[in-house]
Amino acid sequence: MSATAALERRYRHLLRAYPKVYREWHGEELVSTLMATSDPEARRPSLKEAFALIAGGFAAHARNARAAGAPWWADGLQLGVLVVATTTFAMKIHFLYDSRPIWALAMIVLMVAIIRGWVRLALPLALVAAIEASRFLFLHGDAWRVTDFAPAYVETSSMVPHWVMVAGLAVLAMRPKKSLPTRSWAWLLIPALCWGLQFVYPYYEEMLPWLLFRAGVEVLVLGAVVWATVAVRDARWALAAAIYLIPGLTYLGENLSMHGRKGFAYWGLLTLLVVVSFVVARRTRQKV
Amino acid sequence: MTKMTEATYFILAALLDAPLHGYGIIKRAGEQSAGRVKLAVGTLYGALDRLTEAGLVVLDREEVVDGRPRRYYRITDDGVTAVREEAVRLQQAARVVTGQIAVVGA
Structure with missing residues (x-):
C-alpha cells in the first residue's frame, strides 16, 4: 500500500x-x-x-447532543432531573427483598414522561412519589397504614432525589407552551441493567467491584462534562452534573462520621469537576 | 463583544480578503501569523463550526476537485466587525507596552 x-x-x-x-x-x-x-x-x-x-x-x-429549541438551562435542568431519576430508580428499587410493583411501575412511567418531555404528567407523578417517599418524615408512623405502595424512607438523602425531581420539573413546567426535548430510550437500559443485576448478585451495590465501577464512571462522565463544556461554551452539562451531585452530597452530609479520607477525596473530586465545569462555562461564554 | 482565541482571530483575518477553503485558511493563517499559528485540521473545522454557529462565517460555495468536495468559507459583516474589534483591542493593549518602551528608550 x-x-x-x-x-x-x-x-x-x-x-x-x-x-x-x-x-x-x-x-x-x-x-x-x-x-x-x-x-x-x-x-x-x-x-x-x-x-x-x-x-x-x-x-x-x-x-x-444539545437539545434543539430549548435554552441551555432548560436542557441542563431536564437532563439533570433525568439523571437523578435514572440513578435513583436504578439503585433504590429492589425487586428481591422489598418488591413494590405499583411503585416500580409508577417510577417507570415517571421516567418515560421525563424522557419524552411530558412535564405535565411527570410533575404530579414526581410530587406524589416525593410525598410517598417522605411520608415517614412528615406524618411519622401513622401514614404507614394509609398508603404503603412506596418505600417510606427515614434518611433525608433517600428523599432528596424525589424532591430534586419535583423542584426541577416545577421549574420546567413554568415554561408554558414550550416543549421539552425528548431523550433517548436508551436511558431506560440503566435501571433495567441494575434491576437485572439484583437477580444475579442480590447485594451488588455494596460489592467493591461495583463501587469501583460506579466511581470510575462518575469521574469519567464528569471529566467529559468539563470537556463538553469547553466544546459548547455554556453551562448545560455543568448544571445537569450539579443536580446529579445533590443527592450524593446530601448523603455525605448526613453520614459525615462514616466517611474516611478516601470518601471525602472522592466526593471532593466529583464536586471539583462540577465547579471546574461552571468556571469553564463562564470563561468560554460568548467565546468563538 | 465577541471574545476569540488567537486561532479564531487568524482564521477570520485570513478570510478578510476573499473566501478560502480549509487548506487555504490554514496556509494563510500560518503566513499572516509569521508561522506562529499552525492550525491542525481538526481544530480548524471545530472553529469553523463555532464561527458558523455564531454567524461570523458562512459557506460561500462548493467545488469538486479530484473527486473531492472543496468548500469555500466567507466572512460575514458580523465577522468583519468582530475581528476588527479584536484588532483594536489588541492594538490598544500593545500600545500600553510599546508606549512605555518608547518613553524609557527616549
Missing part, C-alpha cells in the same frame, strides 16, 4: 470519532484538507493532528 493510501486510511479511521451525520457532510472535505496539509511521504498522522481530530470529534458529538 502506498504511503498516501495508508495515510488516508488512517485519517478515515480517526474520522470515526465524529458523528455519522457530521462525517456525511464534512467527511470528504476533511480528508481532502488533511491530505493537502500532510507530508506526502508520511504514512501516519502526526500526534497533533490525531489529537485534534479526536477532540474535534468529541466536540462535534457534544454540539450534536
Whole structure:
C-alpha cells in the first residue's frame, strides 16, 4: 500500500470519532484538507493532528447532543432531573427483598414522561412519589397504614432525589407552551441493567467491584462534562452534573462520621469537576 | 463583544480578503501569523463550526476537485466587525507596552 493510501486510511479511521451525520457532510472535505496539509511521504498522522481530530470529534458529538429549541438551562435542568431519576430508580428499587410493583411501575412511567418531555404528567407523578417517599418524615408512623405502595424512607438523602425531581420539573413546567426535548430510550437500559443485576448478585451495590465501577464512571462522565463544556461554551452539562451531585452530597452530609479520607477525596473530586465545569462555562461564554 | 482565541482571530483575518477553503485558511493563517499559528485540521473545522454557529462565517460555495468536495468559507459583516474589534483591542493593549518602551528608550 502506498504511503498516501495508508495515510488516508488512517485519517478515515480517526474520522470515526465524529458523528455519522457530521462525517456525511464534512467527511470528504476533511480528508481532502488533511491530505493537502500532510507530508506526502508520511504514512501516519502526526500526534497533533490525531489529537485534534479526536477532540474535534468529541466536540462535534457534544454540539450534536444539545437539545434543539430549548435554552441551555432548560436542557441542563431536564437532563439533570433525568439523571437523578435514572440513578435513583436504578439503585433504590429492589425487586428481591422489598418488591413494590405499583411503585416500580409508577417510577417507570415517571421516567418515560421525563424522557419524552411530558412535564405535565411527570410533575404530579414526581410530587406524589416525593410525598410517598417522605411520608415517614412528615406524618411519622401513622401514614404507614394509609398508603404503603412506596418505600417510606427515614434518611433525608433517600428523599432528596424525589424532591430534586419535583423542584426541577416545577421549574420546567413554568415554561408554558414550550416543549421539552425528548431523550433517548436508551436511558431506560440503566435501571433495567441494575434491576437485572439484583437477580444475579442480590447485594451488588455494596460489592467493591461495583463501587469501583460506579466511581470510575462518575469521574469519567464528569471529566467529559468539563470537556463538553469547553466544546459548547455554556453551562448545560455543568448544571445537569450539579443536580446529579445533590443527592450524593446530601448523603455525605448526613453520614459525615462514616466517611474516611478516601470518601471525602472522592466526593471532593466529583464536586471539583462540577465547579471546574461552571468556571469553564463562564470563561468560554460568548467565546468563538 | 465577541471574545476569540488567537486561532479564531487568524482564521477570520485570513478570510478578510476573499473566501478560502480549509487548506487555504490554514496556509494563510500560518503566513499572516509569521508561522506562529499552525492550525491542525481538526481544530480548524471545530472553529469553523463555532464561527458558523455564531454567524461570523458562512459557506460561500462548493467545488469538486479530484473527486473531492472543496468548500469555500466567507466572512460575514458580523465577522468583519468582530475581528476588527479584536484588532483594536489588541492594538490598544500593545500600545500600553510599546508606549512605555518608547518613553524609557527616549
